[in-house]
Amino acid sequence: MHDRFLRACRREPTDVTPVWFMRQAGRYMAEYRELRKKYTLLEICKTPELALEVTLQPLRLGMDAAILFADILLPLEPMGAPFEFAKGEGPVIHEPVRDRAGIERLRVFEPEEGLGYVLDAVRLIRKELDGKTPLIGFAGAPFTMASYLVEGGKSSDYRLTKQLMWSDPEAWSALMGKISEVVRRLLRAQVAAGAQAVQLFDSWVGSLSIDDYREHVQPHVRHILRDLEATGVPVIHFGTNTGALLEAQRDAGGTVIGVDWRTPLDKAWQRIGYDRAVQGNLDPLLLCAPRAVAERRARAVLAEAGGRAGHIFNLGHGIIPETPVDTVKAVIDLVHSIPRASLQGEPAR
Numbered sequence: 001m002h003d004r005f006l007r008a009c010r011r012e013p014t015d016v017t018p019v020w021f022m023r024q025a026g027r028y029m030a031e032y033r034e035l036r037k038k039y040t041l042l043e044i045c046k047t048p049e050l051a052l053e054v055t056l057q058p059l060r061l062g063m064d065a066a067i068l069f070a071d072i073l074l075p076l077e078p079m080g081a082p083f084e085f086a087k088g089e090g091p092v093i094h095e096p097v098r099d100r101a102g103i104e105r106l107r108v109f110e111p112e113e114g115l116g117y118v119l120d121a122v123r124l125i126r127k128e129l130d131g132k133t134p135l136i137g138f139a140g141a142p143f144t145m146a147s148y149l150v151e152g153g154k155s156s157d158y159r160l161t162k163q164l165m166w167s168d169p170e171a172w173s174a175l176m177g178k179i180s181e182v183v184r185r186l187l188r189a190q191v192a193a194g195a196q197a198v199q200l201f202d203s204w205v206g207s208l209s210i211d212d213y214r215e216h217v218q219p220h221v222r223h224i225l226r227d228l229e230a231t232g233v234p235v236i237h238f239g240t241n242t243g244a245l246l247e248a249q250r251d252a253g254g255t256v257i258g259v260d261w262r263t264p265l266d267k268a269w270q271r272i273g274y275d276r277a278v279q280g281n282l283d284p285l286l287l288c289a290p291r292a293v294a295e296r297r298a299r300a301v302l303a304e305a306g307g308r309a310g311h312i313f314n315l316g317h318g319i320i321p322e323t324p325v326d327t328v329k330a331v332i333d334l335v336h337s338i339p340r341a342s343l344q345g346e347p348a349r
């Protein structure tokens, strides 16, 4: 069993630092682009054999974990808010939810009924990986999901989302409550189907002040994470632009806290506390820099982690489509070439 990743989640010592990348499956890989000529993104997500194929594609580069191929928006359809991935625009939610009536209509569904195909994919991938590489399941966190539901798609300032949050806190709380329960059940179901770790993506939560996070978001995230921690499976709690929120995110829960590249990893870990594992935090754009630069910065991330048990090397956000595969492979090889013990006591900067 290839268990570096799971050991690091539990802060147990490993030979070298485990590494995987958010969005490690996707358009930067020729195999993926080839498959996308024949199928839409949703068709791939809804066909377990195709989701399996795409999940496995990046593993030839040597990652220490696989991540289920799916999307954080998939629960919106069974909740009663269908959407599509429109060419060039990203996700489009057909009827955005902006008032009490819309929130009341949203359904809290049973994952085996509403998202059976995702759970079938988890079972199929687990069987195929046969214990060799651990499988990470995932879901979107309530604020990030709500931002798509309310805005109707991507947004630069989350104006409508914040307006709802401030103008009708009761309705906001009902919305967040429904999404959290959907996400809690979905992650529980993924664990029951065989996911060996789960990650909660709160990609856009960094747009909030600490006060708004604590008042309007943290209780809902806690509802999910406390319950998942009780399964004994590691839970990764991730967001971007979260330099001001790290302690509050830690308080909401998570075995592993994801850190983006704007906060140096040594400083972040000190603030989070060494009783949690950390994941991160190379700037994903560095994978598009000259290889020597990418490698130098990757070494700096490892030095900041200081060889402490409980660091999972990753990017601070997802791989972008323009990334050269060779650089991805070079960084994975570099991380795997450095014994963890040799990093101990090395000055970080």
Ligand SMILES: Cc1c2[nH]c(c1CCC(=O)O)Cc1[nH]c(c(CCC(=O)O)c1C)Cc1[nH]c(c(CCC(=O)O)c1C)Cc1[nH]c(c(C)c1CCC(=O)O)C2
Pocket (backbone or CB within 6 Å): 021, 022, 023, 024, 025, 026, 027, 036, 041, 067, 068, 069, 070, 071, 072, 073, 085, 090, 091, 138, 154, 201, 203, 318
């Ligand atoms: C915000 C968010 C979404 N989806 C996701 C997030 C959180 C992580 C993050 O912040 O990047 C998470 C996600 N989406 C996808 C995965 C698969 C697993 C992986 O390899 O990491 C994961 C973990 C597939 C996907 N989901 C999507 C792609 C794009 C590829 C395609 O169109 O084929 C992939 C591989 C589409 C997607 N999905 C989403 C958007 C905004 C878009 C369109 C923007 C874009 O084109 O990149 C919502």
